[in-house]
Amino acid sequence: MVEASQRTDTPLKLWVTLARAFDAVEHHSRASIARFGLGATEFGVLEVLYHKGRLPVCEVQRRILVESSSTTYVVDKLVKRGLVRRRPSGRDRRVVLLALTPAGRRLIGRIFPPHANAMRRAVAALPARQQAQAVRLLRALGKGAAALSLVERHTQPHVEDVLPPAGERR
Amino acid sequence: MVEASQRTDTPLKLWVTLARAFDAVEHHSRASIARFGLGATEFGVLEVLYHKGRLPVCEVQRRILVESSSTTYVVDKLVKRGLVRRRPSGRDRRVVLLALTPAGRRLIGRIFPPHANAMRRAVAALPARQQAQAVRLLRALGKGAAALSLVERHTQPHVEDVLPPAGERR
DNA sequence: GTCGAATATCTCGATTTCGAGATACTTTTT
DNA sequence: AAAAAGTATCTCGAAATCGAGATATTCGAC
Numbered sequence: 001m002v003e004a005s006q007r008t009d010t011p012l013k014l015w016v017t018l019a020r021a022f023d024a025v026e027h028h029s030r031a032s033i034a035r036f037g038l039g040a041t042e043f044g045v046l047e048v049l050y051h052k053g054r055l056p057v058c059e060v061q062r063r064i065l066v067e068s069s070s071t072t073y074v075v076d077k078l079v080k081r082g083l084v085r086r087r088p089s090g091r092d093r094r095v096v097l098l099a100l101t102p103a104g105r106r107l108i109g110r111i112f113p114p115h116a117n118a119m120r121r122a123v124a125a126l127p128a129r130q131q132a133q134a135v136r137l138l139r140a141l142g143k144g145a146a147a148l149s150l151v152e153r154h155t156q157p158h159v160e161d162v163l164p165p166a167g168e169r170r
Numbered sequence: 171m172v173e174a175s176q177r178t179d180t181p182l183k184l185w186v187t188l189a190r191a192f193d194a195v196e197h198h199s200r201a202s203i204a205r206f207g208l209g210a211t212e213f214g215v216l217e218v219l220y221h222k223g224r225l226p227v228c229e230v231q232r233r234i235l236v237e238s239s240s241t242t243y244v245v246d247k248l249v250k251r252g253l254v255r256r257r258p259s260g261r262d263r264r265v266v267l268l269a270l271t272p273a274g275r276r277l278i279g280r281i282f283p284p285h286a287n288a289m290r291r292a293v294a295a296l297p298a299r300q301q302a303q304a305v306r307l308l309r310a311l312g313k314g315a316a317a318l319s320l321v322e323r324h325t326q327p328h329v330e331d332v333l334p335p336a337g338e339r340r
Numbered sequence: 341g342t343c344g345a346a347t348a349t350c351t352c353g354a355t356t357t358c359g360a361g362a363t364a365c366t367t368t369t370t
Numbered sequence: 371a372a373a374a375a376g377t378a379t380c381t382c383g384a385a386a387t388c389g390a391g392a393t394a395t396t397c398g399a400c
Binding site for chain 2 (some may be wrong): 385386387388389390394395396
């Protein structure tokens with residue numbers, strides 16, 4: 001055990017608080033979506049197609065925040081259930097366009113509003129003004145962190161100050 | 171596709187922004203931890219034991235934000251690697267106390283500082299003052315959402331405004 | 341004190357997610 | 371226009387995570 005000089009380490013505290021807040025709110029999201037027999041990721045796909053219309057797989061992937069292999073997996077399931085269809089794009093023959101089927105549109109159209117309400121309730125502890133404030137801060141935070149990832153991808157794989165001796169790595 | 175009256179729906183925007191920010195920052199966390207051949211959850215266990223000392227499993231679980239079955243799974247792995255030990259608690263015979271072994275302490279002691287640095291960099295896009303501001307807002311948001319979960323657990327399972335007709339549920 | 345509710349941990353099977361790479365195509369460079 | 375680099379999607383196997391429930395123990399109300 002080590003003394004917590006974290007007492008005033010705002011950056012670390014921010015990371016912890018962000019994780020906790022996300023977890024708490026996400027819980028509501030999961031629960032709300034589960035009512036309808038969908039997983040969070042499946043819902044995400046339906047939702048983005050609902051709001052943005054036909055989209056390439058890669059675009060959907062970017063928006064639902066999972067890896068490409070997971071996207072394929074989830075889309076497969078939705079296609080099997082007849083909620084989404086795949087179609088090749090004329091312009092770029094690598095891309096596959098996704099769109100809702102009529103059944104998919106009906107489903108998400110019925111599900112989305114109550115889910116949105118659940119999410120509004122989930123964040124309602126924060127008064128409107130502070131919500132807006134939080135959006136601004138989180139947007140900057142997210143953009144900054146994402147940008148940093150891009151930078152680091154073009155830098156050396158960044159072996160840090162310390163590496164564990166071979167014996168204790170696995 | 172549906173027109174986005176989301177234009178000014180701050181609560182929903184907050185949820186989306188929160189998710190994006192978390193994802194972006196978490197990416198750094200994962201990458202940083204992966205350098206040392208650990209998973210995020212394994213790291214979490216080591217870290218909490220490092221900073222808090224011996225703890226019951228349930229306490230660790232609460233802090234690393236995963237379900238109890240996952241906690242067992244991760245702790246198993248750490249025990250097998252000789253980084254953590256399990257020991258029964260005298261007072262409450264349901265409880266199992268977790269603690270770092272000397273090897274575990276050495277490992278996390280070497281890994282934690284560079285990881286903490288990585289996380290400080292990850293959130294550094296936000297100036298100090300705004301970080302503090304964000305911590306306050308996120309804390310309130312998280313507390314509020316968590317409290318709401320507790321309330322709802324004591325309420326009826328809350329079948330919402332709408333339910334899909336049996337045919338389209340699975 | 342006893343009985344029922346709550347809590348702590350674990351087991352087991354199923355699902356989800358990831359990561360590394362294959363493949364096919366497009367864009368950029370030379 | 372050929373080579374190289376980049377992008378989009380998918381496959382496959384491994385790993386992480388969950389959820390329901392089993393078991394043991396403790397707490398709380400009566």
